Amino acid sequence: MVGILAETTLSVNDGPLTSDNATYLRPSDPNLPLDELRKRYDEDGYIFLKQVLPREDILEARRRYFEFLAPTGVLHEGTDPVEGVFNKEKSEQDYPGIGAGHADGNGRPGGESATQFVDRAIDAHYKDWYTKNVVNHPALYDYIAKFTGWGESTLTFKRTLLRNNIPGSKPIGVHYDQIFLRYGEPTAVTAWVPIGDIKINGGGLIYLEDSEPVGQKIENEFTEKAKKAGLTEEEAKFAFNSNMMATGLLSESPAEFAKEHGRRWLVSAFEAGDVVLHKPHMIHASTINNDQDNVIRLATDLRFCDSSKQYDKRWMNYYRFNDGV
Template sequence: MPIATESKSSESTQLAVEGIKGSIPDSQLSRLCPTAKNAPVEEMRRGLDEDGYLFVKNLIPRADVLNVRNHYFQNYENTGMLATHTTAEEGIFNSHADPDDHLGIGAGRLPDGDANVQRLVDSHSEPTYVEFLSHPALRQQIRALMGWEKEVLLKRTVLRHNNPGSLSTGVHYDKIFLRSGGAYCLTAWIPLGDISLHGGWLMYLSTGKELGKEIEADFDARSALFPESERINAYNSNMAEHGFLSNDAGAFLAEQGKGKGEWLVSEFEAGDVVFHDPYMVHGSTSNQDDKGRIRLSTDLRFAEEGSAFDQRWMQAWKPGDGL
């Protein structure tokens, strides 16, 4: 297990949250176990292998993370999405606006209007964000954790905002979208700002790594006769809408997980990073932040240089790219 900055508590009182579809009961919830950034790398590796995730506290300087948040929301200052008399860095949603008019990536559909979609596309090439992707604290941690001489960032990064009241990502594991190529791909999920316990964070299934492998093995058996292009497609006939396993995390645990395990949740601070295995089952909750803060985060995938990773991911995100 990771060396934690605080012990995992079995107490789940007051954790009950809203999923994408339906609420997730307290009985299914527990806490992510955080790890100090200066913990021995051997313990970090063991934690990632055994738990399927590694939640590193304060890995990246807070100011560097908030700088990215500030630049992102500056692009929305004249759109009506942000509350008046607040700053771009705060990223407070305008309570008089309709969340469906200001959708981010992963909300089930794209926002209406070419300008709104183009804003999402352009955010991935914004200089402050691009520079952040090579942050030395992040890259050094990845090389040490994985034992790689050099890492490759897959160019298809996902930078998304999640407004209060709007949908986010359903239950899935990343290998669903990375089936071409046999390389191990490590995901780094980075909250770009503080996220409260009800702020629409990422959650992990405690038994998710093994369950993800079981589901993938079943998929492989059922898709053995598929043509290659269909076998690697996350949206093929064996998958649910948008490639997800479910939009109801509570029902998924009761049915697919057979009630074994818990959904692991936490507050997050700017500077935290969660690394996870490609088979680790995870998903998002509905943003119900009581301050109206917009959740902003980025998903990054890394592979070892020279390995056979999925080449479809070497193009920047764009609408309709099929991934």
């Protein structure tokens, strides 16, 4: 593993990931017995499912996305849009990503030169080739409904995070999702879906080993402090969020964070059709996109809940800047 990680220039904001602070995600065959899959999910805080979605459907969504963004000059001239090869003659500063860690809070990233790209990246969230063929893909919905046991009570949140990650751009910082799902019970399931193949050093998602208890501990400790300070439950929610970094993150330094908690980051390459499900307090981040072929990393965060229980209804609106989530 040392040689493999060294050769692939796998790194985060504050340094490399090596065999000292990283190991591999455990892949799972989605056709394994449900009891075994649920056991892995409960033990690990995530489950890395191989080829849950039809590969051709995901690649078609990738093609449509980059065809839509092509007028911004983001793609290398003469390449097939489905490849998503970045135009090296451009600056990554003009093609910022969106979501956790990319702007102050949930504000608009980039300057005036990035306006067209950012507008199209947001508009892509509303296109049928994304909403129908990825977010509400029946193969994923049916699998989530079966895996969770929620059945017809399974609800897909309309708010999603369709993120591009240009080679060399800022990766996603350390966080867990319940920070952003504050107004619901901590039972939601996140489905991270790579839209295209992602090399191990291509900016994919990484998970902190055995970190569901760490996220719960962080939240419980702060909640207790808030109660002792005399805050109401509603005040505590706002206080917790304001106690995070301005972006809602736990840290911008994944290597240091892992060392502090005596854990390793779990990494992998991903293929179109793969899906990773994770729990609300599972701590994760992403690596720097060091893809040697300048491939843009594209992925989305989809979230599901049991509609018979309390859930964060702010997530039933499409993603928009400064929406308070």
